[in-house]
Amino acid sequence: MSPARTFATARRVLTQLRHDPRTIALLILVPCLLETLLRLIYANRLRVFDQAGAPLLAFFPLTTVFLVTSIALQRERVSGTLERLMTTPLGRLDLLAGYAVAFGLLAAVQASVVSALTLGPLGLHVEGPVALVVVLAVCVALLGTGLGLLASAFARTEFQVVQFFPLIIMPQLLLCGLLIPRQRMPSALYAISDILPLSYAVDGMHHLSHQPGTSGALLGDIAIVLAFAAGALLVGAATLRRRTE
Amino acid sequence: MTGAAVEFDGLTVERGGQAVLHGVGGSFGAGRVTGLFGPSGSGKSTLIRAIAGVQARVRGNLTVLGAPAGSAEVRAALGYMTQSPSVYDDLTVVENLRYFASLRGSHELGDVLSRVGLEPQAEQLARNLSGGQLARVSLAAALVGKPRLLLLDEPTVGLDPLLRRELWRLFAELAADGAALLVSSHVLDEARHCDEVILLRGGRILAQLTPTELAHRTGTEDMDEAFVRLIEGSGLPEGAVSAGPGLPEGP
Numbered sequence: 274m275s276p277a278r279t280f281a282t283a284r285r286v287l288t289q290l291r292h293d294p295r296t297i298a299l300l301i302l303v304p305c306l307l308e309t310l311l312r313l314i315y316a317n318r319l320r321v322f323d324q325a326g327a328p329l330l331a332f333f334p335l336t337t338v339f340l341v342t343s344i345a346l347q348r349e350r351v352s353g354t355l356e357r358l359m360t361t362p363l364g365r366l367d368l369l370a371g372y373a374v375a376f377g378l379l380a381a382v383q384a385s386v387v388s389a390l391t392l393g394p395l396g397l398h399v400e401g402p403v404a405l406v407v408v409l410a411v412c413v414a415l416l417g418t419g420l421g422l423l424a425s426a427f428a429r430t431e432f433q434v435v436q437f438f439p440l441i442i443m444p445q446l447l448l449c450g451l452l453i454p455r456q457r458m459p460s461a462l463y464a465i466s467d468i469l470p471l472s473y474a475v476d477g478m479h480h481l482s483h484q485p486g487t488s489g490a491l492l493g494d495i496a497i498v499l500a501f502a503a504g505a506l507l508v509g510a511a512t513l514r515r516r517t518e
Numbered sequence: 519m520t521g522a523a524v525e526f527d528g529l530t531v532e533r534g535g536q537a538v539l540h541g542v543g544g545s546f547g548a549g550r551v552t553g554l555f556g557p558s559g560s561g562k563s564t565l566i567r568a569i570a571g572v573q574a575r576v577r578g579n580l581t582v583l584g585a586p587a588g589s590a591e592v593r594a595a596l597g598y599m600t601q602s603p604s605v606y607d608d609l610t611v612v613e614n615l616r617y618f619a620s621l622r623g624s625h626e627l628g629d630v631l632s633r634v635g636l637e638p639q640a641e642q643l644a645r646n647l648s649g650g651q652l653a654r655v656s657l658a659a660a661l662v663g664k665p666r667l668l669l670l671d672e673p674t675v676g677l678d679p680l681l682r683r684e685l686w687r688l689f690a691e692l693a694a695d696g697a698a699l700l701v702s703s704h705v706l707d708e709a710r711h712c713d714e715v716i717l718l719r720g721g722r723i724l725a726q727l728t729p730t731e732l733a734h735r736t737g738t739e740d741m742d743e744a745f746v747r748l749i750e751g752s753g754l755p756e757g758a759v760s761a762g763p764g765l766p767e768g769p
Contacts, residue, residue: 277620289606352605353602357618360593361596362593362622363621516571516574517573518534
């Protein structure tokens with residue numbers, strides 16, 4: 274791996290984003306809008322808002338970064354830039370790490386803005402350190418990069434890649450404990466939720482909501498999310514082929 | 519010339535169960551422009567992709583700069599231009615070139631922009647360029663960082679005649695600086711700009727020779743006609759072509 278090439282790639286990806294201010298605005302404003310909506314829906318039941326608002330802070334970076342990564346990589350395949358990159362000294366892990374760094378930064382900005390709004394004006398109550406909310410969001414973003422990469426490897430077109438969203442992300446949303454606590458699910462579903470990374474991100478947010486300070490359970494959840502992210506990135510790297518038909 | 523930059527022998531490539539290259543052999547060296555000519559579908563891009571190390575299902579012997587195709591040593595010294603422009607359309611010309619330069623450990627673009635005639639467009643987004651300008655950005659992205667081996671897949675296609683002539687002059691300059699160039703084209707008339715040409719048809723090499731030798735052997739200065747006479751004299755029936763429209767497209 275080469276830090277210089279990873280950094281060059283991250284810079285290139287961020288420069289592409291910079292030329293697309295509308296996408297940046299959507300990435301940051303849409304989660305703000307959704308948290309605001311949630312707050313308005315539960316205006317008379319703030320406990321529910323406290324329950325759901327924090328896990329959603331972890332869910333947003335997963336959806337955004339998954340979609341952005343999978344489509345960006347699909348575009349690299351179709352436009353021929355990926356083939357060109359494969360003839361340069363850029364390593365496959367350099368490329369993926371470059372994407373992960375760029376979208377990790379994007380997620381940090383997104384999470385900072387959305388958290389500031391949600392924990393400030395919207396009045397969401399969190400016992401734990403706010404900085405860790407952002408850290409957890411960035412870890413989830415790295416996971417989103419890895420999963421998006423995997424999805425792009427199995428899709429031939431942008432239409433197909435978008436269809437992986439309901440397949441890969443929605444079941445995680447249904448099973449992560451946002452709708453009902455995981456412990457109250459049927460045991461088979463509970464077992465499935467145990468192997469889905471979003472469950473740990475949401476558990477982590479629950480810890481942050483309810484416990485002051487930094488608990489071991491919280492750090493464990495963060496570590497598991499990071500491990501899933503690393504695994505997805507490595508498997509994703511293996512799906513990138515230097516030689517194609 | 520100091521030995522061959524690229525050597526291949528018995529090179530076969532299959533795609534979808536069909537051979538696209540049938541055991542072709544040849545070589546080309548540094549310090550010269552080698553043209554790869556043949557009609558669309560003759561296997562030019564496949565041969566270039568095999569040498570670039572991105573083609574799957576390659577069998578036979580292939581040595582690139584003394585190493586296997588696609589190896590890290592080769593990639594450090596290779597500039598590859600794909601047939602359709604492969605640059606980021608949401609970056610400016612300069613941002614594209616800086617990125618590809620940085621991948622080769624270079625931070626300077628040098629005079630590459632003026633050499634491909636894109637200085638006025640330097641700060642424009644690639645998506646706002648014309649097709650011909652985009653092709654030149656794609657070419658420039660292969661040239662930055664001064665690679666020793668250049669594989670250029672139809673770099674002159676669709677460009678106006680004046681610009682084409684300037685690019686062939688640029689290729690000659692790069693060769694004079696010591697690079698090895700393999701430049702493909704389906705416009706046979708451009709063979710006269712090359713030090714040597716490899717003629718490909720239906721996945722087989724008809725001949726590798728200098729343009730002068732080609733003219734002598736076929737008794738004509740007209741490159742289209744020379745190609746036709748070479749096919750007729752090669753014993754390959756016209757119908758033996760596996761794909762493509764048969765006769766090359768005119769300039």
